[in-house]
Amino acid sequence: MKNKGFRVIFCSIVYIFLFLPISVIVVNSFNATTTKPYMSWKGFTLDWYVKLWDNSSLLEAFSNTMIIAIVSTVLATVIGTLGAIGMYRYKFKGKGLIDGLLYIPVVIPEIVLGISLLTIFANVNIPRGMLTLILAHVTFCIPFVIFNVRARLSGYDNSIEEASLDLGANRVRTFFEVTLPILAPGIFGGALLAFTLSIDDVIISYFVYGQTKTYPLKVMESVKSGVSPDVNALSTIILIATILFVVLTQGSLFKKKDRRI
Amino acid sequence: MGKIVEIEGVNKIYGSNKVVRDLNLTVDEGEFLTLLGSSGCGKTTTLRMIAGFEEPTTGTIKVEGEKVEDKEPFERNVNTVFQSYALFPHMTIFNNIAYGLRMKKVPKDEIKERVLKMMELVQLGGFEKRYPSQLSGGQRQRVAIARALINKPKVLLLDEPLGALDLKLRKQMQLELKRLQKKLNITFIYVTHDQEEALTMSDRIAVMHDGVIDQLATPSEIYEHPKTRFVATFIGETNIYDGCITRIKDGVATITLENGEVSVKCPEDFKLLEYATISVRPEKMKFSKEKVDGFGLVAQVKDYVYVGSVLKCIVILPNGNELRIERLAGQELPEIGSKCYPYWNVEDAVLIHNESHYIFEALNSIQLA
Numbered sequence: 001m002k003n004k005g006f007r008v009i010f011c012s013i014v015y016i017f018l019f020l021p022i023s024v025i026v027v028n029s030f031n032a033t034t035t036k037p038y039m040s041w042k043g044f045t046l047d048w049y050v051k052l053w054d055n056s057s058l059l060e061a062f063s064n065t066m067i068i069a070i071v072s073t074v075l076a077t078v079i080g081t082l083g084a085i086g087m088y089r090y091k092f093k094g095k096g097l098i099d100g101l102l103y104i105p106v107v108i109p110e111i112v113l114g115i116s117l118l119t120i121f122a123n124v125n126i127p128r129g130m131l132t133l134i135l136a137h138v139t140f141c142i143p144f145v146i147f148n149v150r151a152r153l154s155g156y157d158n159s160i161e162e163a164s165l166d167l168g169a170n171r172v173r174t175f176f177e178v179t180l181p182i183l184a185p186g187i188f189g190g191a192l193l194a195f196t197l198s199i200d201d202v203i204i205s206y207f208v209y210g211q212t213k214t215y216p217l218k219v220m221e222s223v224k225s226g227v228s229p230d231v232n233a234l235s236t237i238i239l240i241a242t243i244l245f246v247v248l249t250q251g252s253l254f255k256k257k258d259r260r261i
Numbered sequence: 262m263g264k265i266v267e268i269e270g271v272n273k274i275y276g277s278n279k280v281v282r283d284l285n286l287t288v289d290e291g292e293f294l295t296l297l298g299s300s301g302c303g304k305t306t307t308l309r310m311i312a313g314f315e316e317p318t319t320g321t322i323k324v325e326g327e328k329v330e331d332k333e334p335f336e337r338n339v340n341t342v343f344q345s346y347a348l349f350p351h352m353t354i355f356n357n358i359a360y361g362l363r364m365k366k367v368p369k370d371e372i373k374e375r376v377l378k379m380m381e382l383v384q385l386g387g388f389e390k391r392y393p394s395q396l397s398g399g400q401r402q403r404v405a406i407a408r409a410l411i412n413k414p415k416v417l418l419l420d421e422p423l424g425a426l427d428l429k430l431r432k433q434m435q436l437e438l439k440r441l442q443k444k445l446n447i448t449f450i451y452v453t454h455d456q457e458e459a460l461t462m463s464d465r466i467a468v469m470h471d472g473v474i475d476q477l478a479t480p481s482e483i484y485e486h487p488k489t490r491f492v493a494t495f496i497g498e499t500n501i502y503d504g505c506i507t508r509i510k511d512g513v514a515t516i517t518l519e520n521g522e523v524s525v526k527c528p529e530d531f532k533l534l535e536y537a538t539i540s541v542r543p544e545k546m547k548f549s550k551e552k553v554d555g556f557g558l559v560a561q562v563k564d565y566v567y568v569g570s571v572l573k574c575i576v577i578l579p580n581g582n583e584l585r586i587e588r589l590a591g592q593e594l595p596e597i598g599s600k601c602y603p604y605w606n607v608e609d610a611v612l613i614h615n616e617s618h619y620i621f622e623a624l625n626s627i628q629l630a
Contacts, residue, residue: 162314163347165334167361167412177360181351 022239029232048233055230061218062234068130068214069198072137077191079138080145081183087146088153102143113140114207121208128210136208137198144197145190152186192249264326265290265448266311266416271320273306273472280306282472284320288416288450293442295451295459298469299495304452307469308418311450312341325415335364339416340409344424346401348393354380354404355389361412375411382441383407399430410441416448423458435461456496460484468492484542490613493540500546500584502539503615509533513555513607520578521557525610538613545609546586548576548601556604560584562597576601 032045052058087095105113117136118128126132160182164174180187202216209217219231266288273281281303288294296304309315311322313334322330329337340361349357355376356363362372380386383403393401402422409417422438423431439462442449453459459466460480467477468491476488487493494501504518506527514527516539525539548560560576563583567573567590574586574594584603588594595601 157345157347159343159345159347160349162312162334163341163343163349163408164360165314166312166339166341167408168335168364169360170333170335173364178349182349 025232026236026239029229029236031229031232033229048229049237052230052233057213058215058218058230058234061213062215064130064133064212065199065215068133068137069195072134072141072198073191073195075134075138076141076145076194077187080142080190080194081149081187083142084146084149084153085179085183088150088156089158102146105140106143110140110201110203114204117204118207128208129212132208132210133205133212133214136204137201140201140204141194141197144193145187148190148193149183149186152183156182263290264288265292265324266450267321267323267326268307268311269321269323271307271310271317271322273303273310273315274318280472281310281317284472284474286467286474286477288448291446291448293439293449293451293462293464295453295463295466296469297453297456297459297466297495299454302469303472304454304469305420308341308420308450308452311416312339312418313337338414339418340412340414341418341420342405342409342422344421346393346405346425348401348404348408350393352392353389354385354391354393354396357393357404358408358411360408365412379407379411383410398426399434402426402434406438406441410445410447414447416450417442419449419451421453422451423453423455431458438462460496468495470495486611487540487613490538490540490615493538493611493613498543498585499540500543502541504537504539506531506533506535506537514612515555516612518558519580520582521559522555523558523604523610524555524607525612526607528612531612531614536615538615539610540613541605541610543573543585543587544571545605546584546603547605548574548586548595548603550595550599550601552602553604555607556602558603560601560603562595562599562601564597565594576603 027041029048030044030046031041032047033040033042087099114136117132117139121128121132121135126135161174161178164178165171169177200216201214202220205214205217206220213221215234219235222228222231264287266286268284268286271281271284272279284303284307286307296307298304306315310317310330311324313329313332313336317330320330321328324337324339349360352360358379359372359376362375367375377386377389380388383406385400385403385407388396388400393404396404402425405422419438423434426434435458438449451459451462460483463480465477465479466483468475468483470489470491476483476492478486478488483492483496487496487499490501493499502516502518502523504516504523506514507517507522508515509527509531512527514525514531514537516523516525516537523539531537558578560578562574563577564575565572566575570590571587572590572592572594574588576584576586578584586603
């Protein structure tokens with residue numbers, strides 16, 4: 001392997017490129033510096049993690065983000081799953097059109113979606129805040145859930161449901177015993193995607209947030225005066241939580257892999 | 262024997278497409294009935310109407326004397342084995358087979374006992390904890406059958422259940438299915454396009470064609486006395502001749518064909534000057550070097566194909582039609598290219614009403630006018 005050295009170098013560069021910015025945040029969250037722009041290294045400290053608990057506006061923004069993400073994920077997942085099943089199972093006039101329209105929230109610039117949502121909310125007089133944020137997030141999350149569930153449905157054998165009916169289960173029972181468990185990986189994937197999209201959305205949220213600040217909006221705001229290390233601390237916590245979550249779900253997926261069709 | 266399934270005047274129409282037309286069919290208790298036909302003949306639709314997945318457009322379907330056409334599939338005492346097996350991929354084999362009993366809220370201990378017993382019966386002992394994706398095609402097939410049979414249905418519906426298996430396994434499963442059916446004494450309604458499978462397994466065969474049952478009879482009756490041209494050509498190999506009955510004498514009809522006259526035993530419902538079709542199986546065909554009384558066909562020997570027990574002879578008529586004749590191997594034969602005279606025993610040929618003779622009559626009357 002005469003190219004081995006080159007490969008190692010090349011890979012290292014790619015990984016450094018990917019992870020250096022993230023590691024800067026992690027490192028900075030332990031930085032003892034107290035002067036703006038919080039860049040020069042002044043020694044190790046856990047102060048920022050302690051101070052984080054005193055920064056009530058940042059914590060509130062974070063809890064807003066979590067509430068919005070969870071509520072809109074649940075709503076988008078339910079609507080998207082039912083939508084995907086309906087679109088798969090039934091033939092109706094204009095199905096192709098509706099199918100095509102699904103891609104629009106995905107492909108149009110977020111700024112356009114943001115403006116149009118703001119216009120609608122202003123016109124029907126919904127006060128901007130938690131409600132408008134949730135509605136907006138549900139709107140852009142639904143297509144992603146539908147795409148994910150539909151991908152799972154594409155290899156789906158309708159006669160499995162017929163077999164369940166044939167064996168004495170009524171339609172509701174069949175849905176919970178057969179349809180839902182088989183679609184679960186698709187639904188779960190869609191929900192995860194929706195959750196992620198909701199958590200880090202800035203542009204659309206910016207148009208409809210009113211007084212309810214989300215975590216990304218708060219961070220954006222604080223960037224003007226340099227990212228304060230307690231934001232770094234919270235980001236590091238989120239990062240670790242995400243990595244743990246991915247490791248756990250991937251682990252369970254690998255274990256079950258051998259029995260999936 | 263009681264009647265278990267009665268289908269009366271059933272039509273199934275999708276838009277302008279009549280998939281099943283005016284179907285009448287009675288299935289006896291404990292019978293193995295096969296719906297045989299090529300794809301699109303309405304056999305699967307008929308099965309799905311009995312199962313409850315399709316609703317007949319008109320007509321009634323009774324199971325055990327009770328009308329079921331308005332009942333949901335889960336309210337009917339019939340079970341189905343699907344062509345794709347339709348096993349639940351997220352459940353173990355045990356749970357797949359137990360599903361029907363679980364839906365009926367059978368006590369857990371009884372479920373366990375019955376499932377294990379059923380698994381023994383279909384030779385799947387020890388596979389309880391596996392998932393369907395870990396089984397071979399034949400094993401999945403057994404699971405599908407066990408999952409249906411455990412509910413003790415009055416009627417088991419099988420939709421081409423062996424279609425996805427290779428030939429050897431299929432032959433083995435044919436015998437096994439037949440054995441299970443005899444042992445459990447359950448009525449089987451079996452859908453297939455494989456005529457050999459139908460002949461091997463069935464008590465009776467309903468040959469379907471364009472949404473209509475062409476003939477409903479025992480396998481030997483279907484093979485030896487086909488009622489329509491379709492049945493004759495669909496089941497087994499045969500030689501077909503179209504002609505007109507030009508003489509009937511002593512129960513033997515003389516049919517004039519394009520290539521000469523032949524003789525056939527004439528059932529009573531055939532009239533003089535009727536257009537009719539003759540079907541003769543290759544094993545009933547003979548040929549000789551000299552002209553045979555009552556037969557005016559002259560042919561040329563084209564080829565011999567040796568297939569072990571028999572020798573297949575292909576002879577060609579002046580109009581280019583090929584005839585297939587089977588001979589026991591080892592007999593003296595005319596040389597390839599030489600002239601021969603095909604014939605048969607008059608009782609070995611089957612005379613079939615030619616559905617198109619009405620068209621000929623109509624054409625004739627138009628010309629006369």
